[in-house]
Structures are given as structure tokens and as C-alpha cells.
Amino acid sequence: MFKVHVVGAGLAGSEVAWQLAKRKIRVVIHEMKKIRKSPVHVSDDFAELVCSNSLKSIELKNAEGLLKEEMILWDSLILKCAYESRVPAGKALAVDRNGFSKCVTEKLLATSFVDVKWEEVQSPDVDDGDIVVIATGPTTDGKLAEWIKSVTSGFFNFFDAIAPIIDANSIDMDICFVGDRYGVGSGDYINCPMSRDEYERFWNELVNAQVIEMEEFDRKMLFERCQPIEEIARSGKDAMRYGPLRPVGLINPHTGKEPYAVIQLRKENIEGSMYNIVGFQTRLKWGEQKRIIQLIPGLQNAQILRYGVMHRNSYIDSPRVLDEFLRLKTMPNVFFAGQITGVEGYVESAMTGMYVGINISRMLSGKPMITFPKDTMCGALVHYITSASELKPMYANFGLLAGRKDREKTAMRSIETMKRFFEEVELND
Template sequence: MAIEPIHVIGGGLAGTEATWQIAQAGVPVVLHEMRPQRTSPAHHSEEVAELVCSNSFGAQATDRASGLLHEELRRLGSVIIAKADEHQVPAGGALAVDRGHFSHDLTTTLERHPLIELRREEVHQIPTEGITVLTTGPLTTEALAADLQRFTGQDYMSFFDAASPIVVGDSINQDVAFMASRYDRGEAAYLNCPMNREQYLHFWTELCKAEQAELKDFERETAKFFEACLPIEEMARRGEDTMRYGPLKPVGLFDARLGDFKDPYNKDKKPYAVVQLRQEDRQGQLWNMVGFQTNLRWGEQARVFRLIPGLENAEFVRMGVMHRNTFINSPELLHRTLQFKTRPTLLAAGQLVGTEGYTAATAGGWLAGTNAARLALGLEPLELPVTTMMGALLDFISTAEPKHFQPMPPNFGILPALPSKIRNKRERYGQYRDRGLADLDTWATQHRIRPSFFSLHTPEINIPLLRYR
């Protein structure tokens, strides 16, 4: 008997991952993406899996929360992480990608899969029949958001997110800026613009006075910022030194051209604050201002950010923007399988459900896609072990206190405690990692979860391949 296609609505990271996992299980799938028929305030292309904020997936080390999540997804055959690895650009200890090549490759990969149909259209209502995965993200259209509100009987919750400006590399004064990674870890991958105290205080003063883009009335009434992604001007207003203990912290950054700053006698040469820029593309032509997400007016961004030494003549190819992110109250609505409690054939993933960050969206997409495929094949949906970062994160968003629910990024604080207390943080995180990866491997073997058979580079295959035997 033919299997009816599963419908995935939204072509972001979660939707792309879900679509791939469904097709890899041998189930036909239709991915609905409204671009280019309709654009959004945050997107700049019509490719799937476009990275609208930073080009970084976070720290790579597996004793960091994001790095552990990367490794779990690699072991489960994530197409997003596979392509991120393939299109990686230097970023010190972080997994950063050439965002243009990354999203274009993923679009092409999905388009050539024989079980995937990429349908360019806006979806106004949740399908009433069949299996559906909602991955429309924080910028869900008004019509679909209204239909989801009718279905759940709840209003959306919201917070504000922002993106950083991108600068042309040739416009950066590299007589001032220097290449280095913090504490010389790994390859020197960041351009660093140093400030002395006088330069920093002038920049801080002008940033605090700079004019912001006006919010709409309904946005101003509910404006809340996500603490992990504060606009730089909001951070500045919290105090003179707030930025120096955040994205502008100078510790561990040394300009080798001026001597050995590890020498304690060279303290006078150490910068008072440092603005870092991370490579955006493979050729190093574009650079992202790290931590400079902002809602300033574009003219003000150019004026104030050019006060930074090394950026006096900066050419901006993208200015910073801020937008309202909406999400559902997942603890009241979803099971740990990412199925809606009132309709098991409807699943959701990504920032829509209250996970925060690229890799977290990918993790939700993996589970929602996997479980959608299992439902289509007559199999029981899965729950991930809570000792894994993926499992702990999805357990949190489905079991947290609904009254105070807010988006959650991957972090070690949501994992179950270890059998014995370990004081050393690095060692403790290593123990979390070892336990989680061992439990994930056991779980994957038990449920016959194997990495994808269909090569990411194979132009076509003639027969569906079932992942579950």
C-alpha cells in the first residue's frame, strides 16, 4: 500500500532536517516554503536552511553544550551538521559556515532527492488530515499563526531577537585590527579591533545615545529580549563595563605584532576592550561583528560602529536588524516526542516550540521528522534519553512550568545530575558528555537508528530505502 506524503511546513533548519529524515526513512514528503512567493523581515534569499542571524553553530568542543549537541546529531545522521562540517570556515573553536554555500547546497540536496517535493507556496492553515510537521519558526505568517491559535486555544508567547551587521573585509583597517583567537586556541580566526579606555568610553557614550528603529505599538507593549542575544545598545545601557564583560572582553587576545602580551610586564599594551569579527564566507571577504546584534537605525549603526578602531571606513553589506520571535507554550501542548497532545499526527519543532539556537532547531527537526516517518510506517514514536543533550532539551520544553516558560538553549544545567558530585567544571562536563554519548549509542542500536544510506553527493536513486528494518 502506498504511503501518503508527510507535509512539512517551513524550510528553516528544523524543517530541512525533518524533511531529510522523513525521506531517508523511505517516506515521501512535501516541504512547503513560502519564499520567494512571500518574503520575511529576516530572510535575504529563497534558499532553505538560510542562517538569518550569525553564521556560527557555537563551540565545537564536546565538553561544551553546543559541541555535544553537534556530536549527537552527527551520530544520528543529521544532514544539517554534515553540511555545516562540509562548508566550515575558520572560527577558532566554533563551528561556523559559509552561509551562502551552506544553504544553497542544502537546497540542491533536498531538490534532487526522489522522495522530496519542495513546494514554493504559503500555507495559510494547518492541514486537517494526514501527518504534518510545523517548523515555521518565530516568523510564522499571520494567517497560519491565527489558525494555530485557534487549534491550541492559546495566544503566542514572544521575545525579541536580533542579527549583527556584516562588514566587507577589504574595508577593515588591518593596520589596526589583528588576527587572533582567544588564548591562542586553534587557528587565529578572528579579526580583533582593540580599544584603549578613551576610545571605549567615547564609543559607549555614543552607543547609549544612538537612535533606535521604532517598534510597532503591539511590539513595544510586549518587548522582551532574550538574554543570550541582547542588542548591543541594550547591553551598553546596563552599565559602562557591561560590554567589557561580554562580547568586548579583552582577556586572552594578544596582538603578536606588538610583542608578547603574555609577558606580565606588557600590561600597558593590552587593550581595554576588543571588538571581534568572525569570518562569514570561505574566501574571507565578509566579516560578522560578533555580539553586535542591534536595533539601531541603519544610519546610526554606520555612524557609531565606525567609531571602532579599524572600522573607520567600514563598508556594511548587511545592517543589523531586530524582529519579534513568537513561540508556543510547549509544556502545555507537546509530548516529548514533539507530537501535539490533542492531535498526535501533528508535530512541531524549531524555535516555534521554544528551543533556542541553530543546533537546537536541528535537533528538534531530527526528532520530529523521525517520529513523523515512524507514524507513517506504523511504528511507535521515540523519546530520546534525557541524559543526552538532545533528550534533555526536548524534555525541558515539554515538561517545564508553563506559567514561566521561556526559550531554552542547550546547556548542561538541564541534564540529570551525575551519580557523584564533581567540582571541576571541565571534568564534570566531560562526564556529562561521556554518559550522554554512551547512552545515545545504546539507544540508537536498540531502535535501529542508523546514519543515512543515501549519499549526500549521489545525484539520484531509483528505489526508496527504508532506514528502519
């Protein structure tokens, strides 16, 4: 009888193990905490929340709330324990972090289908036909990171900066224009033209805006790759105009002229519902980010779907190396789950674990594997991380769903779709 080995008992690994154990499939959890802890973990319990104790909103009109509602249908362990250890926090699902981790640990260990091996896995045994799930999170390092690089053809990104992503519906196309530099391309860019006055005001506000101070943990990783836009701005008034904001080769059809500077927006997904601001990696505080972005001509009403951030976050190039079930294309007995797949956030990480757990149990029971419908938040996120042309860590947001103008209606539709899908899958079993 094949076993399933889950490497890492974080948010994702715990959820994988739960979904398997409740379907009576034996799981061995391999967790290193009692031997060595990552720089962000402190306790020996499973599913440790490394930073905030909030699992974000529970409101259905909020993408995070919708994600949770969908996961509750599938009996998510992370959400079950979050509600059991909830502390008052308005419309957010905040938890007592120790109580939460204890709940997850106890519920897993209470089933007779879960064994735990306290060890640091350096190179999982993938040759004996057993199934392996790598759920070691954004701080994966050492020999295991080397092994992951070797099985993903070297695609193991060390991500230190991310540019904000905005909702396409909130871009003012009376001011902006579609166009590629020198007309070469297929219209994937939207350009926000700036006059000299607008550029100078923007520069002045940017160099004086408040940034998030980085802890020592992050600081040593900063500036290895992309420079934050505010650092470029600080190096001189014209630096951005000769860097990411250069206007050359871009004629504004509204005026027939080349602007003084241009901020380019690039399609983030195939559907064109989300755009990222090119070269705008930043560590501005989120309130400041919104204020500064709304100074850009054409983005005065910009809806920010995902703020720019800078922190350590290792993840694989899922669209190239994983199939739609989050299995390695080259080694179908190896699955990935959690933040390492390119989702971002506690609940998002747990969701991928839930998805992988459900599918492994189906595979081992001889049933067809499933993909969540793409018009659900769970399905849209999995679809994004396995199909994005250039994967950026992604949390739940309405930009991932089509027809998302009325968020409440979209959410109601998604939850109905997931309910129907859940019933079809469970009743046919």
C-alpha cells in the same frame, strides 16, 4: 498512502524532510520564500542562516558541541552540510552561509522523496489524515499565526524580552537565602540581599552600562510588554526598589532584618539546577550583563547559562499543547518543529526537526516512537520544552543535565548514552 507535509524549509523543516526522505517516506515541503519573504530572510534557498554564520562551538565540553556530536550520530543534514561548507573559525563551526544553504537545498532535492510547493500556507489541510509539520520559525505571522493560535488555544507568545538564567551551583548561599515573600510559597525563590551602599553602586553601574542598539525591526516591538531592568533603573534611583527589587516580606535569616533591596532568583526547571533573575529582562551587552550580574551580592561568581535578550520570537506554549513527541495533544497528526517549539538557536532548531522526522517515520512504519534519553543534550532540551512550568526559549546548556559539575565527564557520559540508545533503536529495527 499518507504523505507528510512540512510547512517551512528552515533549519528545522529541512531536517524533518531529510530524516523522512532517507527513510523512504514521501514529503511535500511547503515554502513561501519565492512568494513572500519574512523580514529576516533574503534568499530563496532552504535553511537560511538569518544572522551569524556560526553554528557555535564544536568542543565537547561546550553544550553546543555536545549537542552536535549527538546529532551527528543520527546523520543530521544540517551538520553534514555545515561541515561541508565550513570556514575557519577556531573551535566554532562557522560556515559559508550561501554554500551551506545550497548544500541543504541540493541534498534534499536530489532525493526522489521530496517535492516542493512554493506557497504561503495560511491554514494547513489537517483533515485528510496526512501528517503536517509546522516549522515556520520565530517570525511566523499572518493567517498561519492566527491558525496556530486557534489550534493552541491562543497560546502563541510574542516574546520580546528574556531574563538571564544562571547555574544554581554558582550562587553563594552564605550570602543569599531561600525564602518566599511573606513566607507564602514552597521555597522556590533564592534571594540576594542588598545593603543601601550595594544597591546604589549597582544602580549607578546599571544606568551607565552599554546596551545593544535595536534595529528598526525589533524596535517597534520593544516595550510592548516587559520593561528592561535598565529602563526601570533609568526612571529613578528608587524605581527598582519599589519594583522588581522590592524587599518587603523578605527577612534575611543571616541578619534577622529586611534588606534595603532584594534581587530574587526563581527556579527555572523542576530539578532546581537553573534559576532566572526575576524581572531582569535586559538588552545589556553580554559582557556588561556578566559584569553587572556579578555585582549582585551572592552572584559574584555567577555562571550565566543563558544571557538576557530582546528580539522578536514567536513560539507556542509547548508544555501545555504538545506531547513528548512534539505533537499537538489535540490533533495528533500535527507536529511542530524548530524555534517555534521554544528552543533557541540554529542547531537546537534543527535538532527538534531531526527528532520529529525520526518519529514520524517510525509512526508511519508501525514502530514505537522514541524519546531521546533525558541525560543527553538532545533529550534534555526536548524534555525542557515539553515540561517547563513557564517556557522560556532555551538553547543547549549544561544546566539542563544532572551531575553537570564536571562538564567534560558529563559530556562523555551523554555521548555514550546517545551512542548506546542509537544502536538499540537502529539494531532493533
